[in-house]
Amino acid sequence: MSSIITYFTAMSALQAMTFGVVLATFALYIFIAIKARAGTTGEFYVAGKGVHPVLNGMATGADWMSAASFISMAGLIAFKGYDASVFLMGWTGGYCLLAMLLAPYLRKYGKFTVPEFIGDRYYSNTARVVAVICLIVASLTYVIGQMKGIGVAFSRFLELPYEVGLGVGMVIVFIYAVLGGMKGVTYTQIAQYCVLIFAYTVPAVFISLQLTGHPLPQLGLGGELQGSGMFLLEKLDKTLVDLGFTQYTTQNGSTLNIFLYTMSLMIGTAGLPHVITRFFTVPKVKDARSSVGWSLIFIAILYTTAPAVGAMARLNLMETIRPSGTAQAAQGSEGEWLKYDERPQWFKNWEKTGLLKHEDKNGDGKIQYVGPNYKGLENEMVKVDRDIMVLANPEIAKLPNWVIALVAAGGIAAALSTAAGLLLAISSSISHDLLKGIIIKNMSDKKELLAGRIAMAGAIVVAGYFGFNPPGFAAQVVALAFGLAASSIFPALMMGVFVKRVNNIGAVCGMLSGLGITLVYIFWFKGWFFMADTAMAANTPENWFLGIAPEAFGTVGALVNFAVAYLVSRITPEPPEHIQHLVEDIRVPGVMKR
Amino acid sequence: MSSDSQKYWKANIRLVSGCLVVWFIVSYGCGILFAPALNKFHILGGYPLGFWFAQQGSIYSFVILVFFYAWRMNQLDRKFGVQED
Numbered sequence: 259m260s261s262i263i264t265y266f267t268a269m270s271a272l273q274a275m276t277f278g279v280v281l282a283t284f285a286l287y288i289f290i291a292i293k294a295r296a297g298t299t300g301e302f303y304v305a306g307k308g309v310h311p312v313l314n315g316m317a318t319g320a321d322w323m324s325a326a327s328f329i330s331m332a333g334l335i336a337f338k339g340y341d342a343s344v345f346l347m348g349w350t351g352g353y354c355l356l357a358m359l360l361a362p363y364l365r366k367y368g369k370f371t372v373p374e375f376i377g378d379r380y381y382s383n384t385a386r387v388v389a390v391i392c393l394i395v396a397s398l399t400y401v402i403g404q405m406k407g408i409g410v411a412f413s414r415f416l417e418l419p420y421e422v423g424l425g426v427g428m429v430i431v432f433i434y435a436v437l438g439g440m441k442g443v444t445y446t447q448i449a450q451y452c453v454l455i456f457a458y459t460v461p462a463v464f465i466s467l468q469l470t471g472h473p474l475p476q477l478g479l480g481g482e483l484q485g486s487g488m489f490l491l492e493k494l495d496k497t498l499v500d501l502g503f504t505q506y507t508t509q510n511g512s513t514l515n516i517f518l519y520t521m522s523l524m525i526g527t528a529g530l531p532h533v534i535t536r537f538f539t540v541p542k543v544k545d546a547r548s549s550v551g552w553s554l555i556f557i558a559i560l561y562t563t564a565p566a567v568g569a570m571a572r573l574n575l576m577e578t579i580r581p582s583g584t585a586q587a588a589q590g591s592e593g594e595w596l597k598y599d600e601r602p603q604w605f606k607n608w609e610k611t612g613l614l615k616h617e618d619k620n621g622d623g624k625i626q627y628v629g630p631n632y633k634g635l636e637n638e639m640v641k642v643d644r645d646i647m648v649l650a651n652p653e654i655a656k657l658p659n660w661v662i663a664l665v666a667a668g669g670i671a672a673a674l675s676t677a678a679g680l681l682l683a684i685s686s687s688i689s690h691d692l693l694k695g696i697i698i699k700n701m702s703d704k705k706e707l708l709a710g711r712i713a714m715a716g717a718i719v720v721a722g723y724f725g726f727n728p729p730g731f732a733a734q735v736v737a738l739a740f741g742l743a744a745s746s747i748f749p750a751l752m753m754g755v756f757v758k759r760v761n762n763i764g765a766v767c768g769m770l771s772g773l774g775i776t777l778v779y780i781f782w783f784k785g786w787f788f789m790a791d792t793a794m795a796a797n798t799p800e801n802w803f804l805g806i807a808p809e810a811f812g813t814v815g816a817l818v819n820f821a822v823a824y825l826v827s828r829i830t831p832e833p834p835e836h837i838q839h840l841v842e843d844i845r846v847p848g849v850m851k852r
Numbered sequence: 853m854s855s856d857s858q859k860y861w862k863a864n865i866r867l868v869s870g871c872l873v874v875w876f877i878v879s880y881g882c883g884i885l886f887a888p889a890l891n892k893f894h895i896l897g898g899y900p901l902g903f904w905f906a907q908q909g910s911i912y913s914f915v916i917l918v919f920f921y922a923w924r925m926n927q928l929d930r931k932f933g934v935q936e937d
Contacts, residue, residue, distance in 0.1 A: 335907075340887075340903055340906060340907075343883060343884075343903075343906035343907050346906070346907050346910075346911065347879045347883055347906060347910050347911070350910075350911045350914050351875065351879050351910065351914055353914060353918060354871070354872070354875045354914050354917055354918060357918045357921060357922070358868045358871060358872065358918075358921055359868070362925070476908060477896060477897075479899070479908075480895070480896040480897040480898050480899035480904070481897050481898065482897060482898065488898075489897055489898020490898060491898050491899065491900070491903070492898050507891065507900050507903040508888070508891065508903075509887065509888065513884065513885070516884055517880060517884055517885075520879065520880070520884065521880075542936050543936060544922075544926055544929070544935070544936065547918075547921065547922035547925055547926070548919070548922045550918055550922075551915065551918040551919040551922055554914060554915050554918055555915055558911050558912070558914075558915055561911055562907075562908055562911055562912070565907040565908065842857065845857075845861055845864075846857065846860065846929075846932075846934040847929055847934055847935055847936050848929070848933075848934045848935050848936045848937065849934070
């Protein structure tokens, strides 16, 4: 107890502010949860199908944009430049596929879960179970990352132990997800979207104004760097090349890999069940179509700001360390590197976390930060963690404390909202698909609702357990989640609507072979079940098949799935008549006279 | 299947195919395959064009495409009388 009192009395003004803002957002989420309790299974699974398409768009934005989008993506762009475009295009372009190939048809079908559609369309419990397994593995691995994100945000901004942050996060999600189901999750996600988008754009606008005079970061990135007579991107390219890094705006990786990686992320995005289910909550087919558009607008606000945040943060960082004269020719003249003793306060703050690390290799008391192509000097910035780019940005740009506090609340909102969506997908597939659908078919609505709540509580406990004991593979999660969704779920859903001829045997063979080849490829380079020492070959571009990274292999898995499902269906009996009628029915929004 | 529903479905497939061609061109075309060539041109100040498509333009195009699709599909629904009441 005394240690808690010491903690609060020793709190800085910034921490007190952060604490206040985070606490206020939590109070808001719980208030919404109490207002939006779920009374029926319809409300628990799909919010009673009464969510306005624009509001559903906001909820989808928060559901989709995770701790990784909020914290890590801009940093990834800052250090990879053009090559990070795969994430920008991949994680937005998937919504086109979702809008045109899946969402309206699945909404027309009008049931509660994604595996339920697969099970009914392919008249096969096996298909349903395969879909449930893919869903649970993809969502569970994904949710572990969110739980970690919540713990990390707490420990960095409030200097509270990681475990405390994780525990608080679990309790908050527990309250509104168990109580409210999809209904509670939807309305808290709307609030969380507002918090996170405000927290992301406000610092970006300030920094864009400072560097380029443009209030819109999307224009600032193309604008002129104030006082330099050069365009910001031009200056960034020049600075990086002068310091021995690769150019920012041009491609470094192989074209085939970039192409397939983007495709995998797009197909994976469209096939992630927690995103698809969001479009089951709107009243009509028409609403499902437009709601995907609204989702994409709300997502695009962050995704078009992120490249500006990345580029500007990188430039700020480089210029702080080497304020003038970056040309290699001038390296002999001393005094241009930042003296270690004169480093700014934010530098010291982040050094404490170990995410930023300097080693004075040549003992001159200065910081030399150079890339691998720089001749004659060793790089002394031994660690610059990508994640600090968004988090440290407001400090680097000397923004007021409330903005920094807001960024903390935004990061937590992003992690909480995605976690809740994923947990909901997991619990509904357990209570609705496994329990009600296969094991206890005559379960009453009331009992199913209770089962849903228990499954949700269980899922939170399991996710929390993995958050406390993060398995070694937590970092590989993205590859697995998107690979699974792309190679198994998306093709099964798309063919379910567009290719009437695909039958139960074809679909199951397709899903299993797509999934199998993708898993084997990922495990081959990352170790069987992610045990690193069991990898069959080093995870380097020379070893990859045709230079395709494991993360990009979902595209190949999806193609295999399509091909196998189609061919096997051709040589086995066609689907029964009532299934063919079912497909004809979901293809039209209203009623089609036969 | 009646001929009307076949026509509706064909019109739908045509619309989706057209949209996906544009979807492919703005991202995989302008943003990846032709990006090095397009980078010779600059827009909105200092954006190399290929880079702009990869990090900005493709995303704006996706938004427009989805709304265009939704608008055209609603028209088709009404034309064939298959909209929800």
